[in-house]
Amino acid sequence: MDAQAATDRRKEFLRSYLHLIRADVVEQGEALDITFLGEQSKIFRKQNVKVCFSTELSARYGYELVHAGSKLLESIYQDCLNHADVVIYRLKGGEPLSANEILNVLRLDNCKTEFEGSFPHTKYAYAFIFQILYNSEDIASQILWVPVDAETFEPLTWLTLGTPFEESIPARSRPRLLTTERANTAYKAAVACVKDMLDPDFRRIELDVQAHLAEELGRIHRYYSRLKEEEKHRLDELERQLKEVEEKLKRHKTPDTFQKYQEEKRRLQGKIDELKSELGSYFERIDDLAQKEREREQRKHQITCEINLISICFIHYEAHRHRILLFNEHSQGTLDLYSIPVTRNLNLPRCLVCKKETNVLSLCANSHIACGNCRLTCAKCGKTFCLSCLKQTKTKSGAKYVCLHCFQKGGPANRRS
Amino acid sequence: MNFAYSDPSPLIKKLVSRRWDSPHWLQLRLEAHRLMIADREEDLLVIEQLKDKIQLMPHQIKAAIKVKNVMKSRAILADEVGLGKTVEAGILVKENVCRGLAKKVLILTPASLTAQWKDEMSAKFSEEFVIAGDCDDRYEGADRHDRLIVSIDMAKRGLTSERLKAIPWDMVVVDEAHRLKNRASLAHQFVRELPAKYLLLLTATPVQNDLSELYNLINLVRPGLLGTWNSFKGSYVKDRNARVVANPSKLQKTLSRAMVRSRRIETEAYLKFTKRYPVTHRTDSTLEEQILYNKVTQFIRRQYFKALEEEGSRESLIFSLMTLQRQLASSTAALVKALQNKIDSSTEPQETLELSRLLNEALDIKYDSKMKELLTIIEETRSKILIFTAFLETQKEIARVLSAHNIPTSLFSGSLTLEEKEEALKRFREDAQVLVSTEAGSEGKNLQFCNILVNYDMPWNPMRVEQRIGRIHRIGQDKDVYIHNLVNQDTIEDYMLTVLYDKIELFELTIGDLELILGDEVEYLERKIFDSYMTAEDLEAFKNDLGVITDQTLGKKATAEEIQEFDRRVFENFDLTPLR
Numbered sequence: 001m002d003a004q005a006a007t008d009r010r011k012e013f014l015r016s017y018l019h020l021i022r023a024d025v026v027e028q029g030e031a032l033d034i035t036f037l038g039e040q041s042k043i044f045r046k047q048n049v050k051v052c053f054s055t056e057l058s059a060r061y062g063y064e065l066v067h068a069g070s071k072l073l074e075s076i077y078q079d080c081l082n083h084a085d086v087v088i089y090r091l092k093g094g095e096p097l098s099a100n101e102i103l104n105v106l107r108l109d110n111c112k113t114e115f116e117g118s119f120p121h122t123k124y125a126y127a128f129i130f131q132i133l134y135n136s137e138d139i140a141s142q143i144l145w146v147p148v149d150a151e152t153f154e155p156l157t158w159l160t161l162g163t164p165f166e167e168s169i170p171a172r173s174r175p176r177l178l179t180t181e182r183a184n185t186a187y188k189a190a191v192a193c194v195k196d197m198l199d200p201d202f203r204r205i206e207l208d209v210q211a212h213l214a215e216e217l218g219r220i221h222r223y224y225s226r227l228k229e230e231e232k233h234r235l236d237e238l239e240r241q242l243k244e245v246e247e248k249l250k251r252h253k254t255p256d257t258f259q260k261y262q263e264e265k266r267r268l269q270g271k272i273d274e275l276k277s278e279l280g281s282y283f284e285r286i287d288d289l290a291q292k293e294r295e296r297e298q299r300k301h302q303i304t305c306e307i308n309l310i311s312i313c314f315i316h317y318e319a320h321r322h323r324i325l326l327f328n329e330h331s332q333g334t335l336d337l338y339s340i341p342v343t344r345n346l347n348l349p350r351c352l353v354c355k356k357e358t359n360v361l362s363l364c365a366n367s368h369i370a371c372g373n374c375r376l377t378c379a380k381c382g383k384t385f386c387l388s389c390l391k392q393t394k395t396k397s398g399a400k401y402v403c404l405h406c407f408q409k410g411g412p413a414n415r416r417s
Numbered sequence: 418m419n420f421a422y423s424d425p426s427p428l429i430k431k432l433v434s435r436r437w438d439s440p441h442w443l444q445l446r447l448e449a450h451r452l453m454i455a456d457r458e459e460d461l462l463v464i465e466q467l468k469d470k471i472q473l474m475p476h477q478i479k480a481a482i483k484v485k486n487v488m489k490s491r492a493i494l495a496d497e498v499g500l501g502k503t504v505e506a507g508i509l510v511k512e513n514v515c516r517g518l519a520k521k522v523l524i525l526t527p528a529s530l531t532a533q534w535k536d537e538m539s540a541k542f543s544e545e546f547v548i549a550g551d552c553d554d555r556y557e558g559a560d561r562h563d564r565l566i567v568s569i570d571m572a573k574r575g576l577t578s579e580r581l582k583a584i585p586w587d588m589v590v591v592d593e594a595h596r597l598k599n600r601a602s603l604a605h606q607f608v609r610e611l612p613a614k615y616l617l618l619l620t621a622t623p624v625q626n627d628l629s630e631l632y633n634l635i636n637l638v639r640p641g642l643l644g645t646w647n648s649f650k651g652s653y654v655k656d657r658n659a660r661v662v663a664n665p666s667k668l669q670k671t672l673s674r675a676m677v678r679s680r681r682i683e684t685e686a687y688l689k690f691t692k693r694y695p696v697t698h699r700t701d702s703t704l705e706e707q708i709l710y711n712k713v714t715q716f717i718r719r720q721y722f723k724a725l726e727e728e729g730s731r732e733s734l735i736f737s738l739m740t741l742q743r744q745l746a747s748s749t750a751a752l753v754k755a756l757q758n759k760i761d762s763s764t765e766p767q768e769t770l771e772l773s774r775l776l777n778e779a780l781d782i783k784y785d786s787k788m789k790e791l792l793t794i795i796e797e798t799r800s801k802i803l804i805f806t807a808f809l810e811t812q813k814e815i816a817r818v819l820s821a822h823n824i825p826t827s828l829f830s831g832s833l834t835l836e837e838k839e840e841a842l843k844r845f846r847e848d849a850q851v852l853v854s855t856e857a858g859s860e861g862k863n864l865q866f867c868n869i870l871v872n873y874d875m876p877w878n879p880m881r882v883e884q885r886i887g888r889i890h891r892i893g894q895d896k897d898v899y900i901h902n903l904v905n906q907d908t909i910e911d912y913m914l915t916v917l918y919d920k921i922e923l924f925e926l927t928i929g930d931l932e933l934i935l936g937d938e939v940e941y942l943e944r945k946i947f948d949s950y951m952t953a954e955d956l957e958a959f960k961n962d963l964g965v966i967t968d969q970t971l972g973k974k975a976t977a978e979e980i981q982e983f984d985r986r987v988f989e990n991f992d993l994t995p996l997r
Contacts (some may be wrong), residue, residue, distance in 0.1 A: 013448050020441055069465030073452075080449035084442035086431045097938050128425075131450060135517040141454050143447060161447070167438055183429045184436070191422065214488075223641025230647055292612060294639060299585075300489065305452060308423040310450065311443065312432050323513045 007053050008065060010073065014051075017076050019248060030054060031063050043079055044072065059092075084311060090168040091317035094341030096120070102337060105266040105346055109372055110384050111363035115332070116323040123158060123319045123338075124150035124177045126186040129311040130194055130405065134205065134267055135304040144197060146190040147315070150177040154190040159315070178314055187309070194307055217294060224290040228283060235275055243270045256266050309378045317342070326363045326417050333367035353387045365403070380406035418646050431987045461485065463511045465775035472699045472893045473508070473542045474688060476679040477501050479995035481508040484676055490615035491516075491638045493594070495678040495993070497622045498929035499690070501892060503683035505532070506590045507542045513615060514544070521563050522546075525608070526592040527932060528568035529880050534592065535566055549577070560584055569596060570937065573607040576694050584614045588600050594618035597637060616901035621929050622984040623676070631672075631987070641674045662987060668990045679994040691868075692897045693890055697914060697922035698794070702905045706749075709778050710908060711780055713745050713752065716771060721951040739877075741945045746910045747874035748807060749782045749812035787873065787903045788818055793902055794871060795824060795851065801867040804853045815873065822918050829854040851957045854888075856881065864889050868896040873903055875910040877943035879923050879931055886924065900924055909950050916963045917946075921970050933977040934970065942966075 015030070018025050024035035031052040041047045050063045051072060058065035099115035106113070119261050127147040134141065147159040245268060247263040317340060325334045336348040342384055348357040352364075353374035362375040362384060370386035379393075379400040391407040392399055431437075439668050456864065461481060467473060476496070484492045490509060494502045513519035524546065533549045538544045547555045547771050549567040559565060559580045569591070572581055582810055589611055597605045597618065608616075624631045632649050643649045653668045655661035662668055683688065712955050717738050724734035741759070744751040756776040759896065763769045795802060796962050809830060819826045827849040829841045845852040846866060856876075865890050890898040902909040918924070921934075929938065945966065953959035 009455070010452060013445070013452060016448070017445055068455075071469075077449040077453055077941075080442065083966045084438045084446040086437045088429055088432075088437045089439045089440035089443075113549065129447065133517075143450050143454070145447075152436060158928050160445075167441070168441060176587070179432060180429060180433050184425070187425050187429065195420075206418060219639070219641050226641075226645050226648070230645055239669045289609075289640075296612060300682060302419065304419040304421055304516075306423070309425045309428055311446065312428045313426075313440070313443065314432060314437070320581060373668075381907060 006068070008166050010068075010406055014066060014073075014076065017080065019126075021079075029118070031060055031061070038102055038252055044075055051082075058271050070195050073129070074230070086312055087317075088168055088314045089165045091315060091340070092164045092166050093318045093343045094344075095345065096320040097339045097340055097346060099322075102324070102346060105348075105359055106324075107360045108326070108358060109362040109375070111328040111361070112327045114314065114325040114327070116325055119321045119323070121321050121338070124175060125156055125315045125317070126150055126183060126190070127159070127161075127313040127315055128190040128309060129313070130190075131304040131306075132198065132307045133308065137304065143310075144194055146193050147192070147313075148186045150182060150314075153186055154191070155193045158343060158347065164342055165315075175314070175316065181365055183312070188285060189314060190306060202305070209303060213297060216297045216301075220293045220297070224286050227286055230277060231282065234245070235272065238268055238272045238275065242272065253334070270405070326361065326369060328363055330365040331363060331367045333363055333369055352354045362386070376401050376405040378406055433459070433502070436665055436923040461508065461512050463508060463717060465513065467508065467542070470543075470701075470790065471504065473504070474598065474684065474892060475504050476684050476994070476996050480677045481997040482513065484617070485512060487513055488638075488675055490588070490617070491675070492616075492632055493618045493620065493623055493638060493676040493987055495620055495676055497678070497680050498927050499765060500679050500684060500688075503537055503592070504541065504623070506592075506617050506619055507538060507689065509615075510562055510588060510590065510890060511542045511618060517979045518661050521584065521586050522565070522588045522590070523581065523584075523586045523611075523613070524566045524590045524592070525569045525572055526566065527596070527937060528570060529878075529937070530592060531568055531785045533884060538564075558693060567595075569604055573603040578603075578607050582610050582612070584606070584612075586611060586995060588615040588617075589613035590617045590619065592619045594620040594634060595622050595625055595630070595933075596623060598623075598633055599669065600633040600636070605633060605637070622933065622980055624984050624987050626978040626983070628654055628662065630921040631661055635672070635675050643671060644676055647862060653682065660983070665990060668992065672991070673993055676993055677995045678988060678991070683994050684994055688892060689895050691890070691894055693886065693900060693924055694897060695900045695919075696918070698787075698790050698901060699791045699904050699911060700903065701905045702786050702907075703782075705778070706786060706905065707907075709749075709752075709775070710745060710905070712778070713775055714742070716775065717742050717745075718951050730847075735944075736945075739943070742947065742950075743874065743877065744808055744810075746905065746908050747808050748785055748787070748814050749779050751808040751810040754808075755777050766867060775847045778848075788815070789814070790903055791871065791873065792818070792822060795819070795820070798869055800850075800869060801845070802851050802869045802871060803864060803867050804851060804871040804873050805856070806853065807876065808874070809855060811873060812853050812855055815910060819851060820854075824851055825849040826851045826853060828852075831855060848917075855886075865893040867984075868894065869901070871898045871901045871903065875902060875914055875918075877902060877910075877913065877946060878939065879918070879921075879926075879935065879942065880939050882918070882923060883926065883931055900912075907956075909946070911961055912960060913946060916960060917967050919969070920967050921974055924930075929979065933980065934973045 015025075018032075018034060021036075021040055022039060023040060026033040028050075033048070033050050035048050036044055036046070049072065050061075051066050052058055052061075052063040053066055057063055064070070091110065096118050099118075101112060103115060125147050127145060130144045130146065132144055145161045147156040148154065149156055166213050216323055242265065245265045245307060248260065249265060249272040252258040252261055310363065311393060319338045319340055322337045322339065324337065326333050326335055335349055337349060338373050339345065340347075348359050349361065350369045350370065351371035351374050352359050353370050356371065358371035362370050362372060364370055364375060364386035365378075365383040366385065366389050368386045375384055375388045376387065376390055378390065380402050383403065384404050390401040390403060393402055393407065394400075435619070459943070461478065464478060466472065478502075481977065484490060484505070485493070487850075490513060494505050496502050496505070499986065508521055510519065514522070522532055522544075524538075532552070535546050535548055535553075538546050544564055546566045547553050547562045549556055549559060549565055550571060556562070559577065559585075567577070571577055589608070593610060597608055599605055600609075606993045619635055620634070620640060623634050628649075629646070632643055632646060640932065644652065652658070653662060653664055655663040681688075709780070724731055727734055738906065741755050742753075744755040753776065756772055756779060760769055760772045760776065763772060773815065794858040804815060806815065811830070812828060812830060816826050816828055825848055827844040829838060829845075829852055834842060841852070842864070845864075852864075852867070870886060870889055872882070872885065874883070886898070886900060898915055902914055904914050923931075926934070944964065949962035949966075950959055953962055
């Protein structure tokens with residue numbers, strides 16, 4: 001976010017806050033003259049303040065500058081955080097979708113439809129708001145909103161935070177679906193959903209972190225291996241020198257040179273023995289240090305993702321159940337679709353086989369409703385079936401799908417499941 | 418990836434028991450959350466919360482960002498003296514604590530700086546550290562504290578060393594880290610074996626004698642970054658003494674992965690380094706004052722020789738005599754209080770009698786000569802003045818006299834509560850012309866609006882002198898600073914000031930300079946001077962002793978200057994600034 005965008009956002013936030021607490025605000029160009037009323041003045045420890053968002057204005061007129069970290073903004077943040085950790089509200093109602101609006105959305109593969117009617121229905125949802133915080137050097141936190149159906153615990157992708165709402169008058173008796181057990185189950189479903197949502201992030205972060213860790217471990221390995229090599233090299237060099245001296249010793253010509261080379265040999269042998277005796281413990285120490293450093297780096301590269309629940313909302317809303325009859329010459333089936341009037345959203349049906357939402361519908365001869373990808377025609381009787389009603393058989397000309405009825409009727413030569 | 422979840426049950430319980438809020442607040446609550454995140458999505462989370470408490474400089478913020486992001490909080494902070502390495506380390510400690518990356522933090526410093534670190538971390542970063550050892554009542558053992566300060570000398574030895582090495586520290590900060598330059602030293606080995614996830618080494622002089630020291634320090638933060646010593650020598654060392662860098666551009670590039678160094682010259686655009694002017698006021702004591710001074714000194718000397726014969730309590734006796742000598746020089750009020758205490762605790766009739774006589778003579782002195790001088794300074798200056806004294810009784814006496822002269826005065830001392838301290842500083846900032854402070858705890862408070870300091874009594878420890886000056890001569894001070902030192906002629910303080918402090922130009926030195934010059938010796942200097950004052954045959958002999966100490970210190974100062982010069986030469990053409 002650039003600086004100007006950040007300032008605009010803060011400005012908007014401040015205005016919304018002042019509006020909500022009903023503070024008296026007079027706009028004076030780029031500055032706001034705010035008078036806090038009653039209890040508010042206790043929060044801000046003053047009754048009147050003139051604020052602005054530019055350092056120039058602040059310097060020229062002495063207005064209080066509102067910026068990231070400014071006292072006024074921090075107090076407002078704090079006041080907001082003291083509110084709305086638990087919220088209940090109702091989504092606004094509206095006209096239900098018409099039969100045409102609904103049928104226009106659907107694409108029929110092998111059947112026709114008849115609209116049987118719409119029925120209003122009250123539904124409930126839990127919405128959980130999480131703050132996600134990675135305990136890591138360079139990854140910032142984020143806020144996630146996860147609504148879950150209070151009956152089925154399925155995530156409600158259509159229900160966004162900005163969906164228009166109205167303040168709900170708390171019912172005298174608690175809604176049936178508002179129980180501790182349900183809220184806990186919904187919470188678990190929401191957490192699972194959060195993990196799915198964050199999965200691409202996790203993979204990216206882990207890749208980055210693993211790459212960096214590998215680089216660090218490589219450095220540690222190179223350094224300590226090199227230290228060992230240097231010592232081994234020192235030993236090799238001494239042994240080479242020893243061999244040279246031994247050669248010279250063989251070829252000595254005078255007692256003096258014999259004495260000299262003998263002395264040199266003893267010195268080198270002493271050094272070699274000393275080095276060899278030290279080498280074991282030196283290598284052990286090096287391995288120990290290297291191990292400690294590897295452990296330290298691994299500890300340093302561990303990432304923890306904190307999933308902190310910061311608010312829960314219990315939402316009730318009016319939905320419409322629309323019953324549609326699907327039929328063809330072989331069978332018929334009914335389909336219930338829900339629409340949310342306030343968003344004009346229609347919940348698409350899910351395919352019986354692949355469970356994915358779809359607007360392309362096929363009617364199976366056994367009355368099942370599947371998507372275009374999950375239906376085939378029986379090789380023997382020519383009827384359309386969903387994949388769960390078909391069997392694969394091997395014939396001389398290759399694999400074919402037949403319906404269960406034809407499969408059971410077919411001769412033994414055809415049966416190979 | 419590990420996951421941690423907050424407990425949802427309080428919110429669920431609240432929801433089920435129908436204690437809900439208006440949905441209109443929800444949007445604002447979430448926007449507040451988002452804005453708070455956005456505000457913090459700058460590279461460091463803690464900057465905004467620290468800005469209220471300290472004036473952060475661009476090079477400090479940039480250094481912290483670079484160390485966190487590029488060096489993953491294992492680095493050498495090697496800014497030149499006076500640029501605020503402590504603040505950079507503090508930012509990084511706070512940042513890692515805020516991100517949940519550091520829970521257990523260990524700070525290793527020279528013994529003389531432990532208290533200062535504790536004060537700074539508390540006042541500037543709201544991080545409450547405990548000092549290991551007897552000097553901090555809250556200390557319960559190394560493994561019992563998540564924030565611990567240990568003197569490096571204590572940490573590297575025996576059982577303490579083993580205990581500290583067994584704790585999985587998340588972050589370790591080593592101040593004056595040039596003490597780790599020798600890889601064979603205990604201190605180096607100790608830090609090397611500490612299981613620290615993050616490690617910051619602070620030093621203004623990463624090289625002092627040769628390049629192996631730089632290699633050794635880098636090897637602590639990132640072993641192997643410069644290869645093995647043999648490969649380092651082959652690649653980067655030009656001469657046999659390892660004092661000339663070969664291939665500087667490559668070395669600079671490698672070092673920039675583990676070291677930041679800001680230079681004064683790079684910060685000149687926004688950082689003004691003002692001058693310090695010491696002014697010595699040698700007041701002529703009255704005859705009564707001189708007689709009393711000599712008599713009390715004689716008493717102390719006799720007690721000193723008696724104390725030398727004591728086996729068990731020798732050190733504590735000598736310490737109390739040293740304090741009495743300092744109280745004598747501070748003010749008559751401090752002396753009176755000290756004598757009364759001594760009379761109360763004395764068990765020998767002869768001694769009690771002598772003390773009573775001295776007390777009566779002290780009570781006859783109604784007005785200290787130094788006080789007159791102080792009033793003159795205040796009258797002539799007519800601007801904000803910070804007066805330091807080591808003793809509460811002196812502070813009270815100064816306050817009494819100033820009040821009698823209608824000079825608005827605020828008092829600051831360690832005995833005040835946090836709120837009272839804030840109030841005292843506020844009063845000084847807004848109304849009072851004078852703040853009279855004892856040594857205790859104004860560290861971290863912004864007193865840069867004041868540029869005149871009076872040492873009503875002189876500390877015997879040069880580090881304390883510097884700490885006092887540091888209260889006003891710090892980043893953010895845009896005026897030259899005047900330091901008025903009040904001493905009575907021919908007292909121990911007089912000689913210390915004129916023979917030692919003036920010659921080593923103490924008032925121009927910074928804490929970093931002093932540490933480099935005196936090292937651990939600073940701890941023993943005041944005792945050394947006191948011993949000499951007590952045992953010298955006469956005044957001339959004492960002056961000679963003081964001269965010797967001064968010459969030794971001057972020698973060390975010259976060595977320190979050479980070290981700084983060598984360090985400067987090595988890094989002369991290196992660009993390790995975080996500002997680019």
